[in-house]
Amino acid sequence: MGRTGLGPVIRNHQGELLAAMSVTRIGLLDPAAVEALATSMALQLARDRGFLRINLEGDVKMVLEAVMADDPGWSRIGHLVEDVRFALQHFNSWTMAYVKREANQATQKVAKMATAQPLDRTWSSDFPDVLREICASELSALNTC
Incomplete structure (x- = not known):
């Protein structure tokens, strides 16, 4: 459809939903640019x-490594990495970790919702049922481990 969907999801330390965004951008972006942009948006949402x-958890290792590197360089996502680095300065503490795409289903679902419904949305409550179900399922799986 010529659109890229982004779906930052914020949960607390127990895995419960706190906020989420469904954002559409016109054009098809490469995965690293999408991940960097979604990370920047998630940070703004967390700050707000x-x-x-x-x-932070992300499923594009290149982005995490670029943020953690001493110099992000002038790669195609360098400016987005700099946005993330700047946004991280507003937090008292932060960590970043790589997770496999399969462990990141909530964000994947919200991103797909964004391409189907091109209006940007932000939720702090009244989350879509499908998002609640995915998070409850992931939470249940964590509690049985």
């Missing part, structure tokens, strides 16, 4: 909600 300590 007043969170001071965050743990």
Whole structure:
């Protein structure tokens, strides 16, 4: 459809939903650019909600490595990496971790929703049922491990 969907999801340390965004961008972006842009949006959402300590998870290792590197260089996503680095300065503490795409189903679903419904949305409550179901399922799986 010529659109890219982004779906940052914010949960607390127990895996419960706190906020989510469904954002559409015109054009097809490569996965690294999408991940960097979604990370930047997630950080802004977390900052807007007043969170001071965050743990970021992403499924594009190149983006995480670029943010953690001393110099992001002038790669095709360098400017997005710099946006993420700047946004991280507003938090008291933060960590970043790579997760496999299969472990990141909530964000994947919200991103797909964005391509189907091109209006940007932000939720702090009244989350879509499908998002609640995915998060409850993931939470249940974590509790049985």
